[in-house]
């Protein structure tokens with residue numbers, strides 16, 4: 329499996345990067361996009377790829393920087409690089425409704441026009457497993473939005489490799505579960521410190537990945553319990569806000585020996 333970082337920014341396209349999204353492909357795998365934000369079509373073309381190549385798209389959650397590009401993706405397939413084969417979409421609860429809203433907001437009744445391609449949408453709940461575009465996707469609950477939205481961390485397996493995607497979330501049980509034993513965790517790191525909304529900050533990751541810092545939250549007895557560990561072999565930080573990206577080179581030195589890196593648009597990673 330090969331992972332290409334299509335975009336690596338936060339919601340604000342900080343320092344000119346595109347909204348966080350990724351391309352997964354390999355022998356019999358994909359191409360599958362993970363998330364499709366407002367700037368993702370431009371980002372895909374910038375790396376020389378074409379949306380008609382895609383077999384599927386998996387969505388972590390339904391914020392505009394992760395789903396807002398569907399308006400342009402759909403009209404591209406209708407009128408520009410005309411798409412004739414299905415585009416399978418997997419996402420959390422409300423995905424079908426939200427994509428329809430995105431289309432209607434951007435192009436009105438065009439959402440009702442006949443399309444030359446099918447776009448079957450499957451919604452998955454935490455605990456659910458779906459197969460799409462040659463991969464198996466397991467969904468876990470993220471902590472990022474209020475009900476009825478149900479944001480997800482995704483664990484994607486194919487060809488003996490596992491890549492986990494945090495989506496947008498605070499540190500939460502679903503994130504640990506998705507990352508356990510993964511060859512690669514693609515993890516959001518929006519800010520250096522809290523408060524930063526329901527996102528992960530560098531201070532979270534430094535505490536989780538650094539040496540000798542026990543997690544005492546929930547400690548009942550006199551001994552601090554063992555530090556809770558992220559069970560992924562490597563971590564690629566993404567969804568980077570301006571402050572994190574500007575300091576990325578220094579941050580790597582704060583965790584010597586840790587298998588970490590910071591995403592850059594166009595970067596290719598072999599897990």
Ligand SMILES: [Zn+2]
Pocket residue numbers: 389391472496
């Ligand atoms: Zn979000």
